[in-house]
Amino acid sequence: MVFGWGKKKKVEYEEPAEPVNSSPQNIKLDEIPKILNDIVILRKGTLASEIKSHRNRIDPQREVILKIANELSEDELDPDKLDPHFQIMVNRGKKEVISAIKKEFGNPFPDINNADDVMRFKKASTIGINKVGDMLGKHSKVIHHFAPKYSKKLTNDLKELSDDLKEVDELIDIFNMTENSVQTINELLSSREKTLEKLSKRELRVNELKSSLAEKNENITKFENEIKDIKNSPDYKEYTNVKSQLSDCDSEEAKIRHHINDEFTKISRPLGKFVHISSHDKELKDLTATLASSPYDVLDTPNIPGIKNILDSINTGIDSGSVSVKDVSKSKEGVDEIKNSLPSFINTKATFESKKKNLVTKLESFDLTTLQNTEKDLKHEENNISDIESKLKSFEDETLELTNSLPGIIRQIEMNLKDVTSISYIVSVEPR
Numbered sequence: 001m002v003f004g005w006g007k008k009k010k011v012e013y014e015e016p017a018e019p020v021n022s023s024p025q026n027i028k029l030d031e032i033p034k035i036l037n038d039i040v041i042l043r044k045g046t047l048a049s050e051i052k053s054h055r056n057r058i059d060p061q062r063e064v065i066l067k068i069a070n071e072l073s074e075d076e077l078d079p080d081k082l083d084p085h086f087q088i089m090v091n092r093g094k095k096e097v098i099s100a101i102k103k104e105f106g107n108p109f110p111d112i113n114n115a116d117d118v119m120r121f122k123k124a125s126t127i128g129i130n131k132v133g134d135m136l137g138k139h140s141k142v143i144h145h146f147a148p149k150y151s152k153k154l155t156n157d158l159k160e161l162s163d164d165l166k167e168v169d170e171l172i173d174i175f176n177m178t179e180n181s182v183q184t185i186n187e188l189l190s191s192r193e194k195t196l197e198k199l200s201k202r203e204l205r206v207n208e209l210k211s212s213l214a215e216k217n218e219n220i221t222k223f224e225n226e227i228k229d230i231k232n233s234p235d236y237k238e239y240t241n242v243k244s245q246l247s248d249c250d251s252e253e254a255k256i257r258h259h260i261n262d263e264f265t266k267i268s269r270p271l272g273k274f275v276h277i278s279s280h281d282k283e284l285k286d287l288t289a290t291l292a293s294s295p296y297d298v299l300d301t302p303n304i305p306g307i308k309n310i311l312d313s314i315n316t317g318i319d320s321g322s323v324s325v326k327d328v329s330k331s332k333e334g335v336d337e338i339k340n341s342l343p344s345f346i347n348t349k350a351t352f353e354s355k356k357k358n359l360v361t362k363l364e365s366f367d368l369t370t371l372q373n374t375e376k377d378l379k380h381e382e383n384n385i386s387d388i389e390s391k392l393k394s395f396e397d398e399t400l401e402l403t404n405s406l407p408g409i410i411r412q413i414e415m416n417l418k419d420v421t422s423i424s425y426i427v428s429v430e431p432r
Contacts, residue, residue, distance in 0.1 A: 024424040032189065032413070032427070036182045039421055044115035047175045052112040054168050055121055061161045062105045065132070068153050069101035093138075097154075100135035104128035122168060129162055181420045185413055192409045195402050202399045209392045216385045223378040230371045239366040246359045249352075256352055257296040260345050264295040266334040267314070273323050274314045284310065299346050311339045 027035070072094060105128060110121045136154060230236055264271070271292045275285075287306050290298045298307070315332050317323030325331040410427050417425045 024426045026426050026428055029189075029427055029429050032185065032417070035417070035421065036185060040178065040182055043175055043178050047118060047171060048112055048115045050171050051118045051121065051168055054164055054171075055109055055112050055125075058125060058161060058164050059109050061157055061164070062109060062128075065101060065154065065157050065161070066105045068157065069098045069105075073098045096138070097132075097135050100132050104131050118172065122165075122172065125165055125168075129158065129165060133158060133162070178420060181416055185416045185420070188409055188413045188416065192406065192413075195405060195409065199399060199402050202395050202402070206392065206395050206399065209388050209395065213385065213388050213392065216381050216388065219381045220378060220385070223374050223381065226374050227371065227378065230374070235366065236371070239363070239368070242359055242363050242366075246356070246363060249356045249359065252352060253356070256348060260296045260299065260349070261294070263341065263345070264291070264338065267331065267338055268292070270314050270318060270323050270325050270331050270335065274310070274317055296349065299342070299349050301346060301350075304342060304346065307342060308339060311335050 109125050109128075110117060112118060112121055136158070271288075275288050275292050284306055287298055287303060288310050291307065291310060314323055315335050318325055318328055318332055318335075406429075410429065414425055414427055417423070417427075
């Protein structure tokens with residue numbers, strides 16, 4: 001509103017004080033809702049009483065402004081002295097101002113019998129004052145200049161009316177602070193209940209996990225005993241013995257292979273040369289190449305004719321000179337020695353491979369299904385325990401955090417209660 005109003009002197013308002021106790025009072029948690037309800041009822045009654053007092057002071061001021069408007073309505077404002085152009089402006093401004101006042105202030109402001117009437121009164125009075133002020137502001141120059149005595153009266157009375165309404169706003173704001181504090185306390189109470197519910201659920205889950213953990217540990221002990229019994233059985237001991245023998249076969253094969261390869265090293269020069277000059281078919285050529293590089297791999301009964309053919313061809317090549325050697329006699333002697341040793345080499349290899357095959361067959365005859373399944377079950381339960389322990393740690397940490405938050409919620413409730421009631425309370429709660 002713009003109608004030349006001065007600045008309002010701030011009104012100091014003191015809320016009706018409730019008794020303040022010097023020493024804290026002990027109360028139970030379930031007593032808080034009644035305390036809050038009582039304080040809200042008390043302050044609603046106080047608010048209604050205070051605002052009613054202001055309303056009863058404001059309404060007569062409304063009547064005074066309405067009376068001024070009626071006087072202005074009957075005052076011709078010396079129309080003969082006015083220029084016709086200004087006369088139209090003055091009449092329009094006068095008419096609009098009077099119309100606004102009669103419309104907004106023509107009826108009494110709503111009466112106040114309880115707290116529910118407060119906002120209805122505030123809304124009606126605020127709208128009325130604002131609309132009248134806006135209209136006066138719109139025609140401020142005209143009214144000030146051509147109706148100065150009305151202008152001053154309206155300015156002062158409307159200002160006083162507005163100042164009183166600001167005091168009403170302050171009272172409502174103070175009550176709203178009470179309601180906000182009460183809401184905060186109720187939210188804290190609700191937060192505590194939700195925290196307790198979470199704690200209950202987590203503690204239940206922790207107990208379930210601990211029970212499951214005990215069950216898994218029992219299963220692990222059972223599986224470990226079953227595995228121990230299996231491994232202590234005569235069959236399993238025989239299995240490990242066969243497995244050990246089979247493992248030793250690797251080193252035995254290496255020794256036999258090394259021995260035979262060393263023997264063939266004696267004819268490596270003529271054999272190597274013969275690989276490149278041989279006119280045999282592909283199968284025999286491949287046999288010759290393997291014989292030169294890894295003789296052990298081709299020493300078996302089906303290959304004896306081919307190997308002998310190769311060795312005879314080498315001797316023939318030495319005699320003809322197609323296979324060049326330093327010492328013909330020594331080289332041929334070496335070839336013959338190898339040829340004569342073939343049955344022994346093959347027998348040694350065949351005996352070893354038969355032995356190894358028998359061990360493999362024997363090892364495969366053992367049924368390890370029960371052992372393997374039990375070991376698999378043991379591993380599964382060990383993984384389950386690791387998972388349960390991880391979850392248990394997480395739930396225990398959350399439970400501890402929630403438990404530690406409860407005293408803080410109670411302290412906040414106590415502080416907010418003191419703000420609302422001006423009384424220091426110590427809230428006691430039932431142990432969990």
